[in-house]
Amino acid sequence: MKVTIDTQLCSGHGNCLFAAPEVFDLDPATDIAYLRKTEFSEADESAVREAVADCPANAIQADDS
Amino acid sequence: MAGVRCAHALRTAGYRDRVIVADAEVGLPYDKPPLSKQFLHPDTPVRSLTTSAALADAAVEHRPGARALALDAEQRTVTFEDSVVEFDKLVIASGSTARTLPALADPCLPAGNIRTAASAAAIRDSIGPNRVLVVVGGGFLGLEAASTARSRGTVVHLIEAEPRLLARGVPAEAAAVLARIHHGNGVTLHLGTAVTTAAGTADGRARLSLSDGTSIDCDYILVAVGAVPHTAWLESSSLTLTRDGHVYCGAGLETSVPGIFAVGDCAEWQNPRYGSRMHLEHWTSAGEQAAFVGRRIAGEARAECAILPYVWSDQYQHTIQIAGVPGTANTTVPNSGTATAVVHHHGNDVLGITTIDSPATMLAIRRRLLRDSITLESALATCASIG
Numbered sequence: 138m139k140v141t142i143d144t145q146l147c148s149g150h151g152n153c154l155f156a157a158p159e160v161f162d163l164d165p166a167t168d169i170a171y172l173r174k175t176e177f178s179e180a181d182e183s184a185v186r187e188a189v190a191d192c193p194a195n196a197i198q199a200d201d202s
Numbered sequence: 203m204a205g206v207r208c209a210h211a212l213r214t215a216g217y218r219d220r221v222i223v224a225d226a227e228v229g230l231p232y233d234k235p236p237l238s239k240q241f242l243h244p245d246t247p248v249r250s251l252t253t254s255a256a257l258a259d260a261a262v263e264h265r266p267g268a269r270a271l272a273l274d275a276e277q278r279t280v281t282f283e284d285s286v287v288e289f290d291k292l293v294i295a296s297g298s299t300a301r302t303l304p305a306l307a308d309p310c311l312p313a314g315n316i317r318t319a320a321s322a323a324a325i326r327d328s329i330g331p332n333r334v335l336v337v338v339g340g341g342f343l344g345l346e347a348a349s350t351a352r353s354r355g356t357v358v359h360l361i362e363a364e365p366r367l368l369a370r371g372v373p374a375e376a377a378a379v380l381a382r383i384h385h386g387n388g389v390t391l392h393l394g395t396a397v398t399t400a401a402g403t404a405d406g407r408a409r410l411s412l413s414d415g416t417s418i419d420c421d422y423i424l425v426a427v428g429a430v431p432h433t434a435w436l437e438s439s440s441l442t443l444t445r446d447g448h449v450y451c452g453a454g455l456e457t458s459v460p461g462i463f464a465v466g467d468c469a470e471w472q473n474p475r476y477g478s479r480m481h482l483e484h485w486t487s488a489g490e491q492a493a494f495v496g497r498r499i500a501g502e503a504r505a506e507c508a509i510l511p512y513v514w515s516d517q518y519q520h521t522i523q524i525a526g527v528p529g530t531a532n533t534t535v536p537n538s539g540t541a542t543a544v545v546h547h548h549g550n551d552v553l554g555i556t557t558i559d560s561p562a563t564m565l566a567i568r569r570r571l572l573r574d575s576i577t578l579e580s581a582l583a584t585c586a587s588i589g
């Protein structure tokens with residue numbers, strides 16, 4: 138799975154952190170989300186899908202490949 | 203929103219049977235929050251909640267323009283204008299609709315609400331330089347529309363019957379900061395004031411008289427005085443509705459009839475997190491409820507949907523965020539500029555927080571509220587350390 142965060146769209150709600158705490162965190166300097174890892178387990182992938190739906194700014198893209 | 207979310211959640215959780223999403227709106231389902239924000243700028247499209255490809259991939263049958271007219275909970279059917287659909291499980295996600303004001307109900311007035319793309323488009327076409335917008339209602343929707351209208355050079359009057367903004371759900375300390383922000387951006391605030399009469403004028407504009415004796419000529423009146431659940435179509439069914447029209451649900455979001463669930467703005471449920479009955483009109487909780495019911499119907503065992511309420515609002519370049527519930531007292535931690543955190547508490551127990559322009563503080567407290575109970579001292583220490 139390939140995950141990207143559109144840092145222009147991200148507005149720091151942090152919903153992604155609650156859906157997938159292993160994958161996302163918020164940069165305290167910019168209040169923008171970043172990825173904590175680039176390799177995802179199966180559990181991560183389903184959490185990421187939840188995070189995509191939970192993001193109010195529609196800022197997270199996840200492509201299965 | 204919650205309907206689409208639930209359909210996708212059902213598939214993600216492995217549900218194999220037919221899934222139908224019936225929506226009274228035409229076109230792809232779209233998201234509501236942008237309507238009072240970006241969408242009020244010219245040429246901004248609605249933000250779709252899904253794509254035709256994603257619906258097809260998930261084998262979800264989407265029926266646009268299908269308004270449910272009645273439910274027969276015993277026969278397990280929903281009646282639409284041109285069909286009757288049988289179901290095994292039903293998820294009610296019909297949302298909410300705008301509350302109206304008798305003084306502004308005359309259909310000849312240039313007035314409307316902001317609950318759908320069509321109603322938002324009517325405002326969008328009525329604002330701009332040299333135009334005058336009157337916003338009736340100092341809640342989130344009214345304030346967001348006021349801020350977007352100001353950014354487009356519109357003259358904006360905001361009328362609120364209560365003596366302060368956001369009387370529901372936002373501490374007075376934070377509402378005062380927002381009032382300053384709106385005043386500083388040129389919105390004329392009429393607090394503690396009601397509309398007494400409104401009349402259309404020959405040139406298609408309107409003249410409003412206010413309880414303080416002022417009168418205002420304007421191009422458009424946005425009525426943003428709250429929402430009522432969109433559940434009139436359920437009144438003939440055997441489902442239990444609450445006094446104000448929400449669908450009555452247990453802790454697992456199941457209604458009074460087994461196998462029928464309700465989520466989002468139209469649902470009132472027993473929130474096990476607080477042991478009390480709640481109805482929330484927030485995007486994040488609607489999504490959480492929808493995902494919960496999707497998983498529950500697909501067979502996941504969790505029986506109760508515990509939610510920590512979270513809501514945000516964007517006004518000018520400011521972000522307001524609220525997590526948790528109101529307390530019996532509030533303690534404010536001012537920061538630099540507009541940055542503010544107001545901790546809601548009951549004695550020493552922290553119940554929630556409202557922040558303005560402090561996403562990191564919000565996140566830290568929201569995380570801790572989700573995990574365990576927090577004392578006032580430790581919450582204030584967290585706020586101070588992030589600063």
Ligand SMILES: Cc1cc2nc3c(=O)[nH]c(=O)nc-3n(C[C@H](O)[C@H](O)[C@H](O)COP(=O)(O)OP(=O)(O)OC[C@H]3O[C@@H](n4cnc5c(N)ncnc54)[C@H](O)[C@@H]3O)c2cc1C
Nearest residue numbers: 203204225226234235269270296297466467483484485488
């Ligand atoms: C302008 C605006 C701005 C907002 N901004 C924010 C924000 O910044 N932050 C936040 O947390 N929340 C915000 N909200 C609230 C949030 O959008 C709602 O809580 C959320 O959309 C609720 O989801 P829902 O699925 O219950 O209802 P909706 O998303 O409203 O969906 C209900 C759907 O049901 C359809 N429907 C209704 N009756 C029938 C029927 N009889 N048959 C078939 N279909 C029917 C409707 O057409 C609609 O498509 C905002 C709401 C609005 C209107």
Ligand code: SF4
Nearest residue numbers: 147148150151153192
């Ligand atoms: S949920 Fe979306 S907007 Fe919020 S921090 Fe994550 S990516 Fe950014």
